[in-house]
Amino acid sequence: MTFETVGFWVVAAVLLASSLAVVLTKNLFHAVLYLAAALVATGAVFLLLDSPFLFGVQLLLYAGGVVTIVVFAIMLTERLVGARIAQTSRAVWHGAVVAAAVFVGVVGFLIRAPWPTARPALPADLTPAIGQALVGPFAATLELLGVLLVIALLGALYFARTDD
Amino acid sequence: MTSSPVVWQAIEAFVVLNALLVLVAYVTLLERKFAARMQSRIGPYYVGRPHGWLQPIADALKLMLKEDVVPTASDRGVYNLAPIVFLVPCLLIFATIPFAPELGVADLNIGVLFFLAVSSLEIVGLFMGGWGSNNKYALLSAMRAVNQIISYGLPFIFVALVPVLLAGSLQMSAIVAAQQGLWFVAYPGLGQLAFVLFLVAALAAENRVPFDILEAESELVAGFRVEYSGMKFALIQLGEYAHMLGTSFLGALLFLGGWSGPWPAWFGPIAFLLKAVGIFLLVTWVRWSFVRIRVDQILAISWKLLLPASLVLLLATGFVVALRGAGGA
Structure with a gap:
């Protein structure tokens, strides 16, 4: 296995775990932190795909920007108001079914497409x-x-x- | 990656990281001495007479030996992770800074973007600390920090883009190469304005006086780090100074021509270091000369002055570049 393959599996594992944690954790603030981890991992996927520019933008806009604004909203509503807001994902199983359906659909498309074994040559700088x-x-x-x-x-x- | 093997890069990163830590430690001594002189004091003196040369090392030892107190009501995981999450981006920004031609960890072709993107992650560690401490001063500080960073992030990025536009590249070494003839700070009109705006935005991004409402010791004790002690406190402090130094290096690179200037090549890296320390001292000078301003004043400065000014400046730079073509003056 090459370095990139190992990297991909590590990043994929982190991405999946943190994405699941975003939905499943009770603590709203922890959910945001997991979201930040998931967004950074997405950036790492871009990096593995030889697109450092998208990596930078992903970090700047999502991990640095969107997460900050979400945290701001939580801070304004939760502690300063005094009530603790727990995350309630009531329809977890419905969500899981829909997610599985989307996954099957996407995989269905991908299987029909021919898999290019060699990576196409990229221009030096994207x-x-x-x-x-x-x-x-x-x-x-x-x-x-x-x-x-x-x-x-x-x-x-x-x-x-x-x-x- | 065939020309520079991974092992070599790791060694390089290790050396840069350690040199950086020593530099950061001594920058704190420099600041204390500088501030002391401004106030007709002597500053650190006894440890390592006669100039207190051993003071940073004594401080580091002291912080390592201190008891590590964790508040019982804190959100433990978040509280313990926060200093690390805060420190890592602050050190990572140095990855793209070349200290001389061919001397740097990674001269990415998106260097400036990488710097801005990674340093924007610092806020995550900051509000983790503020939240995890479960302390109302820490939380208020984190709120103010988020507020301030949302406001000053944009003008900082826009101003940093002015040299990028003038050089026609995001790569740090290319930006320096474009300043061989004329440093961007000397670029008529645009350069000086951009440099001043950069300094103001950098002061705010580094949370220094007069923009240090988030640690405002008279009202918030020490802000988001109030519950931290021992080595965790040291990590936060280290991150803060590393960020400040990194921003100074960025300023020296974008506006003062990095290592370029009328001197032999071997002096280049030293000149670069001197320029960065010069910017750091300028910022310190401001810190010890002004009083803290109010939250609403800080926000007004950003949204009503810095943001429009930096946008207009960026637009003007775009016109100039379109008329004259990119690649130096």
């Missing part, structure tokens, strides 16, 4: 290619996402407004 794709063929999509974020921002401002 990062410029990503950048050029974003401002070239996907420029309209990028702009639309920007509009979406502005709308979200305006919505947040609307909810946060004071009454006077």
Whole structure:
């Protein structure tokens, strides 16, 4: 086994374990920490796929950004309010069934696709290619996402407004 | 990875890490001496006369021998893990910093992005500590930290992107190479503004006075680390200073040309170190000269001044680069 194969299995194990822990743990704060671990592990998957740029973005936006905001929400609601909020995943078994169905579906697709045994040769540096794709063929999509974020921002401002 | 085997890289990382720890220890002495001089004091003196040269080592020994107190009401797992989760990103940021051409652990082609991404993970350890301690001061401190880091993360990233745009690369060594002729801090207009904004955002990102509301000793005792003692306290302290030093190195790299300058090649790494320590001293100077400002003032500075200014600056840099082409002045 090569270094990359070992790395992949380790990361996959961490990713699966922490993702399950996010759903199953009772303690809300611990769930967020497991989420952070899962997001970092996802970043490591990107790294194993020779995409350091996506690794960086994953860390910056999700592990650094999204987790921080979730923690902020928990801190504001839980301890300062005084009540302890436990995570209740009531429909765990329904969820498990749906997850299994999705897994079977995805695997069903994958099995039909031909498995390329050799990895296709990559250009030396993928990062410029990503950048050029974003401002070239996907420029309209990028702009639309920007509009979406502005709308979200305006919505947040609307909810946060004071009454006077 | 054939040209540089994994073993060689591991050795390199080991050396850099240990040199870094010594450097961090002595930076604390430097800061104490500097602060003492600013206040007409002498500072550390007795341990290692006459200049207190052995003070950092004595401090380290003392912290290692101290009793490790764990509060009974704490969330044990989170509490114990927090110092490590805090320290690791602070040390990892040094992985991408080249100290001279070809001398560094890994000169990634996304170096600056890696630095920013990894240092943003520091907050996870911080709020783990604040939460796990089960102490209201620690929790308040962690809340303030999250608040502040959400606010200052963005301007810091935008400002760090100005040299990236000017150099046309995220790779640290390429950014230095682009400054062979003219350091970016000397780039007319853009450079000076970006450097000042960088310093302000860095001060806030490092949680230093005047932005140190999260440890505000007069109101929050010591913030999120109030329940930590012994070696765990030392790890947090180490992480904090390593982060500060790392940011200073980044500043020296992005704006002061790294090792480049009008001197022979062998002096390059020393010059780089001096520049980084210079930025560190500048930050220390600010720390010991100003008073802490209020939470709302801190947030106002970020959202109403730094963020718009850094966005406009980034846009202006984009125009300049589009007109003149990337790759140095």
